[in-house]
Amino acid sequence: MSNIQTILVKSDDSEVVQAASQALSEVEGFRVIFCENDQCALRRLDEIDVNLILCDLSSSVSEKENALIRSRLAHASCARIIAFERDAMDEGLAMFERTASFMYLIKPFDAEQVRIVVKRALEHTELARRHRILSRELKLSLDDDIFERDPGGSVSGGISQFERMVYASPRMAELVAEAKIAARTNMPVLIQGATGTGKELLARAIHFNSPRMNSPMHSQNCGGLADDALHSELFGHVRGGFPGAIADRLGLFRAADGGTVFLDEVSEISPQFQVALLRFLQEGEVKPLGSDKVLHSDVRIISASNKSLEKLVEQGRFRRDLYYRLRGFLLEIPPLTDRPEDIPVLTQFFVEKYAGVVGRRVLGVTSDVLKQLENYPFPGNVRELETEVQRMVAVAEQGGYIALRHLSEKIRQAPAADKGGEAWFPQGATLKDKVENLEKTILARELSEHHWNQSRVAEKLGLSRVGLANKIKRYGLRRDAGHV
Ligand SMILES: Nc1ncnc2c1ncn2[C@@H]1O[C@H](COP(=O)(O)OP(=O)(O)OP(=O)(O)O)[C@@H](O)[C@H]1O
Ligand SMILES: [Mg+2]
Incomplete structure (x- = not known):
């Protein structure tokens, strides 16, 4: 995330433009974009991430073309300020309410006024953002059933009823038992598993x-962030700590004091950041960017990676040392194919x-659908299964079952795997049939496994070459016929 704040000013009034350009300089970390009309403003809003929009009242444009109204709907996290003449007070205030703007400015105003209001508005948005994070955590923390083993028929009730681990396999039961032990301790936990296996859920x-x-529990994805940005997210920064830092930022390590920080894709952090993280784990010290003050925070670290950190250590x-610190408990979630x-x-x-x-x-x-799902290898693991089911529910008939025709092509066509048991039980009316x-199936499978090397197969099955050739003829077996 960049710390430069982008401000869009929509006005054709040269005094407004002048006040804004004086107030919002680049040195203070603002990037200002000027637009003369709503049309231009709407285009820019769609093209770039705007943190705040300052707008003149637009009396002549329709609601659909009004940038302020549209920004409320389409860019909810963008702060809004509205400017108007004292004469237009009634209309201005109505629009101010209507667009849930942060403040209004009565013309003429000076640069200092703009500067103060813009800063307050941005602080307000940052607080609102933190508040959103916290209340989400709070809501979730009311649900302590997340480890539940069996959906048990009823899935109603509870606040976040769908935020829980569902499993039936012994391997997951074992893993969850270990996770419960880990949960009671204060030790760091490292969760490894392929994409979509449920690392974040765990x-x-x-x-x-x-x-x-x-x-609180706060999550941070460590992939694809520059060191400075990651540092500022986790350790915070102080106002004026570097160009662009217009307000203090509370890092997640402090915001989650007493709670947990989840570091996702921890394998992606740079060697420099590995040092900073190690220091934090050893000392619990937090030094915001641009500050000399050392603060303290007590958080538990849970990290996740879809690569083996041990391999990365070997390479x-x-x-x-950081690996050992993170791996208080090591929990590996098996891919879905290993737990059908x-x-x-x-x-x-x-x-x-x-x-x-x-x-x-x-x-x-239907059971056919289930069979197909069990055959399919699910490279995207549980997430892929979830998306597939979501899609099928959307297309299924009201009040009916999800049937084979609702499955997506790739899953419907997944070749039947050899699962033993029923799938192996040979067809036919009489014992002879x-x-x-059964004989035909065995021959077809062995032949295909040995690339139709008939001598090898004959030897393996204890037949003569001629005997095998006769059986091939009798059963009409052909190479590439897909008997298996
Ligand atoms: N055992 C489970 N029970 C219920 N839902 C699950 C389970 N495992 C995964 N899910 C669901 O599957 C989706 C993917 O899970 P999650 O985001 O935790 O995976 P991840 O391992 O973090 O994936 P990635 O590596 O791609 O970030 C989520 O919607 C999650 O709720
Ligand atoms: Mg994840």
């Missing part, structure tokens, strides 16, 4: 089952979740 489960559950790309028992319960859970969201009655999925079918 992190939240740990926090909300820990003694810190009534303090010299991640500090060993979870697919039915997750599917049912997501059906109820999304049917509830869109207000539809969907009874569940069944045995022949």
